[in-house]
Amino acid sequence: MKNSSFSLVALICLVVLPINAFAYLDPGTGSAVLQGILGALAAIAVVLKLYWYRFLKMLGFRKNTVKKDTPASKTTEK
Template sequence: MKVSNFSKFSLLCLALLPINAFAYLDPGTGSAMLQGILGALAAMAMVLKLYWHRLLRMFGLRKSAIKKEPDTEKK
């Protein structure tokens, strides 16, 4: 997808020009935002915990566990 110069310029103007919002955030909104952030952190921690061994194998820090079968033959 080709991005035109006009779209780049308009995105730059939106990012750099100050815009007053005249908004009010009450304590309930702040606590809801905090709860969302903490919930996202807890979800990331659970995903990391569930896939910890896969991540270690992916980065090459741990070898995959290979079960050895017992030798049933006697010499």
């Protein structure tokens, strides 16, 4: 109880008290943010590609398919 009330007071102080940050954002910062966003989108695309069929099975759009093994050549005994 004591810890949660301290967290609440700290959160209220951070929101209410204005803090000026005199920061400089150079053009490289924008490209780094864009690179991070594109990297995250690429990672999401790879994960979707890897788990696409499992995702469709989970939603019920695909049925379980079992591959049957067929031997390449059958041996006959004489």
